[in-house]
Amino acid sequence: MTMQEAIRLFNNYLNSNHKQRTIDSYVHVLGRFELIHAQRDLDSVGSDEIYTFLETLTQDLAKSTRRLRYAQLKSFYNFIIDRC
Numbered sequence: 001m002t003m004q005e006a007i008r009l010f011n012n013y014l015n016s017n018h019k020q021r022t023i024d025s026y027v028h029v030l031g032r033f034e035l036i037h038a039q040r041d042l043d044s045v046g047s048d049e050i051y052t053f054l055e056t057l058t059q060d061l062a063k064s065t066r067r068l069r070y071a072q073l074k075s076f077y078n079f080i081i082d083r084c
Helices: 003-017 020-037 047-058 063-083
Strands: none
Touching: 003 020, 003 063, 020 047, 020 063, 047 063
């Protein structure tokens, strides 16, 4: 499964189960993640790449926002692991 397909599945899940504000928050992180890794296989994206992405994305943000972005990406991966 490509990253783009996985993000589409997760977005469908969010749209059916969450409020719009939550969806918008996830779109910010996953949209940027998709720009970089859209056509890659899920298995091919390593933990170092994810860490670098999150550090780059959150380098100038508050500590609480950084934690939120980490939690959102973790939630995406947990959803994919549990459902797919």
